Amino acid sequence: MILIFGGTTEGRTAARVIDEAGKLFYYSTKGNEQEINLQHGERITGALDTGQMEAFCHEKGIRLIIDASHPFAQRLHETIIEVSGKLQIIAIRYERIYPARLKDVFWCKDYEDAITRLEAESISKLLALTGVQSISKLKSYWTQHSCWFRILNRESSRQLAIYQGFPPDRLCYYQPEEDEHSLLRQYRPQAILLKESGESGGFTEKVNAALEENIKVFAIQRDEEIMKNFVEIVLGEYGLQFAIQKYLPEFFPLRIGISSGTCATAATLAAAKALFEPFAEIKKVTVQLPNKEPITVYVKEVTKKPIIEPDGSDQMFETTATVIKDAGDDPDVTNGIAIKASLSFVRNEGKGAELRSSPEDFKLVLRGGEGVGIITLPGLGMELGTPAINPAPRKMLEDNLKHYLTQIGLSVFDGTFVVTISVPGGEEIAKRTFNPRIGVEGGISIIGTSGIVRPFSSEAFVNAIRKEMEVAKASGTTCVVINSGAKSERAIRSQYLELPAQAFVHYGNFIGETLKIAAEIDIPEITMGVMIGKAVKLAEGHLDTHSKKVVMNKEFLKEVANKAFCCQETINKIDHITLARELWTLLGGEERSRFFTLLLNLCREHCTPLFPNKLNILLIDEEGKIY
Incomplete structure (x- = not known):
């Protein structure tokens, strides 16, 4: 049995994914404001303390807890971690995707730190976007300065604000259709204060709007340490389903899997990591799917060999990584095959490995090796004579490689990355597909629009x-x-x-x-x-x-x-x-x-x-x- 703690966009998504299994589950929220339709789920409302959560898990036979609550629901996170540890229940965190922390933002450890920094910057006119629960935490500031709080337009929020002593005429209300710029132009604050709430919380839009209006931005950092106590952290619906498949393998009637394009991308990332982080242990990599969700892909093997220059000197290495395709329960002839990526770097003639700062300098040559088919007939949307690596996997591979190089500070070299995708045994496997009929000769195609394989044949x-x-x-x-x-x-x-x-x-x-x-x-x-x-x-x-x-x-x-x-x-x-x-x-x-x-x-x-x-x-x- 699964218990979800929601009340958020992530909670809604988790419920939708789990509902598709057709089995009973429980969806818990503190209040009843969130509208959600549950076909097979049972909703429970009201905060649960440690004892109540423990009793509920015992009574309902809970085997997996999914914490999809707000990132700043600190007490709930702590309770889930305590109860799951005591009862030996798997606890997964369904986390939000967070943008990189901008240098233009004043990052604050907590509300006390925020007050200190606001005072230091002489901010006397503030628009707080931190929610009604934060009013009391900022009382020492708003009793001395002009301050507005934006809260949800509901009676319970208004009453809580008044209970905390905040003037009602200083409240403004969240309007879904309202543009952030119009709100800022209406109040003209010197600064805004918000929580690091992630992409689904509209964090980027709020920050960008404020900076464009020349308004300072102060942000309360999320607690990253507490999240490390969860058995696994997922960042989207596919990662969630993969995690459930791992810990409750009987829950879904059919398992989803990963496409050959995702495997090729993961192998390329592992090869790049082996090239630029030679002492790293590479057992898994994070691949960003076309929908921007990061998922974990496991790596079977990584090898490295020197590339010998004509003059006999060792100039660079070629690294090769192998990923085994798991197509889930789809009866795919490519399920279980090894997909390899070999990566090397070729310097421009007569130049050294000079770093470039512009992503436009990034150059990638993608080749097909053993077991990858070649396009021999028109109509497939790819040039004749090129490897059968479809456009979506090509883009996913290039985007992920570019992102990795940027992350480690090596945006682009003055040269070209050469990636060769190969599939041992692919030529024989391809004979059991329609590739020969459509003009793909000598191997399989590397495909996948979403990067995920859903079983379509049972x-x-x-x-x-x-x-x-x-x-x-x-x-x-x-x-x-x-x-x-x-x-x-x-x-x-x-x-x-x-x-x-x-x-x-x-x-x-x-x-x-x-x-x-x-x-x-x-x-x-x-x-x-x-x-x-x-x-x-x-x-x-x-x-x-x-x-x-x-x-x-x-x-x-x-x-x-x-x-x-x-x-x-x-x-x-x-x-x-x-x-x-x-x-x-x-x-x-x-x-x-x-x-x-x-x-x-x-x-x-x-x-x-x-x-x-x-x-x-x-x-x-x-x-x-x-x-």
Whole structure:
């Protein structure tokens, strides 16, 4: 059984992730102000002291505690650490992502230190953004100086402020739609005081707005030491699910995993660390996913060998790191393979290793080694003859390497980093994939849009879709948006900003099963985002679009083109396409409009019998534009 301490954005996310498992859990908040829909969770309210928390954990059989509370909920953190230690319960901290500490900010250890520093800087007009609980802690300051406190616009907060003796006419209220600049221009303080609340707490926006208005910024530092007492710290939903999979392996019906692109990135980071931190023990690295969430990836092996220059001198080393791909419960032929990255640095001819300060000087050559396929046909969005390392993993690898070098103070050298990705046995594995059919020869592709592998091929995954649908319905939304994955969801979210996060469900390849579930639980309206690769299969009547079960049928596409009154030249060109996405460039003008309209109508014909309620189908191109 899992117990979440929430009341925050992180708590809401944790509840959503855990709800998808379809098992009972508990969600605890101090008050009842946070609105949250729990399909399988039970909410409890009220602060718990050590004895009460201990008794609750005993009674409910709690095996895992997730502390997703506010970073400044010090007493709660201490209680969780004490109780979990005493009862031998695993305690995980779901932490916020914090920006680097700016030198322009006055960093304060605590409220007493903040008062001392405010006085030292002769600040007599302050806007405090530290919340109603901090009023009493700053009393010695606001009784002597002009001070406003911004608090939540609710009666309990007002009463607490008055109870602490603060003048009501000096209160201002948080308005979600209010721009920080307008607030600062209204009160014109000399300084603002805020807590180091992280990205989800709007810290960066507040600081930037104040500095742009030439207002000084004082910030109370978070307590980093107390967080070290948790068994593990996670920084997002994927890290949370990985942690739960580790400590409660039976909790989720299906395990998520990491993509080959994430493995290649992790191996590259480990190789870089071995090159620049030669005495470091490298068992794991932190990879930043495309959604900016950092996750931990374990490293199997790191080796180093000298590169011998023509004159016989040892000028540099080449380091190689190996990561084993864990695809979770996805039946992926690449699960368990070793993905290697070899990294070396080549100096510019005639120059030494001169440091540069500009990130624009960063140069990276990415090569494919053993077991990585080569692009031999057009249509894959990559140049012919280049390694089959897709654009998203390329960018993730480059961004992570650049970030690491910046972190250690080696932003860029006057030279080029050469990274070679290899997959021992990849050529044999590729024969069991569709790579040879689409023009990728000699090995596998390094792929992954989100960096995470969700299992899309089992009965358990369909059950997971059902649970997500039930959670979506429980959220009160009348429209559920279904997408194949992260890429199509990003494209379509901008059209549905008013919907809660629970209203977005991934169908993977199971379009038919997802629509049946939606009909069974009586979802009033479905909007389905579909990319061209799945649309051409769905239009032919394939409700399970997995590439292992069905491939693009060019003869069918030629029939559609004929019915859409495309010219014979266009129809003939369909014979030469490798992937369905090439249709976006092959078709133009009126032909494009007629073809895709007919394609969507055919998709609708196959979907309507499964879902008789309102159904919208949106076709999404490779740039994320909606047709």
